[in-house]
Amino acid sequence: MLCQKCNCEIPVGEEVKHRGQTLCEDCYVELLEPPRSCDVAAVYSAKAARKAAGQEGTDGLTELQKDIYNYVKTEGPVTHDQIMKQFNLSRLQLDKNFAILRHCELLRGFRENGQVLVTIWTQGGPGEMNMG
Structure with a gap:
């Protein structure tokens, strides 16, 4: 499965659903807590x-x-x-x-x-x- 934000391969079972998108953990964390x-x-x-x-x-x-x-x-x-x-x-x-x-x-x-x-x-x- 590919992350819909960065297109990286997501290991099975490690995908995160967020607002209708399938994301890797890194992209999910960045959406919730962007760099400040x-x-x-x-x-x-x-x-x-x-x-x-x-x-x-x-x-x-x-x-x-x-x-x-x-x-x-x-x-x-x-x-x-x-x-x-x-x-x-x-x-x-x-x-x-x-x-x-x-x-x-x-x-x-x-x-x-x-x-x-x-x-x-x-x-x-x-x-x-x-x-x-």
């Missing part, structure tokens, strides 16, 4: 976990997250469309990775001239905002 980049509890948890693990900067991130961070650091501020194009990501993939980078206070979004831009995290910069 602006989440105070997640920021607190990420910072505490990274501190306890002795992690700083891009320590503990996936290679993709490190690459996104370095791209924004080098080329930024950039739009989410530029990031998606650079790394061939869907919006959902970007949202998931941006949320982690935001929770680690490495990247942030801000609005300038009606456009949402992503830049490296700095204290006291333009107002933070959600990527959405």
Whole structure:
């Protein structure tokens, strides 16, 4: 059986019915709880976990997250469309990775001239905002 959202194969018995669609578990969870980049509890948890693990900067991130961070650091501020194009990501993939980078206070979004831009995290910069 195939997921009607992502077209991935769903093992027998692991499909989830949601609003008339047959979904894999990942797509179902994403519908119920989409990534949120602006989440105070997640920021607190990420910072505490990274501190306890002795992690700083891009320590503990996936290679993709490190690459996104370095791209924004080098080329930024950039739009989410530029990031998606650079790394061939869907919006959902970007949202998931941006949320982690935001929770680690490495990247942030801000609005300038009606456009949402992503830049490296700095204290006291333009107002933070959600990527959405």
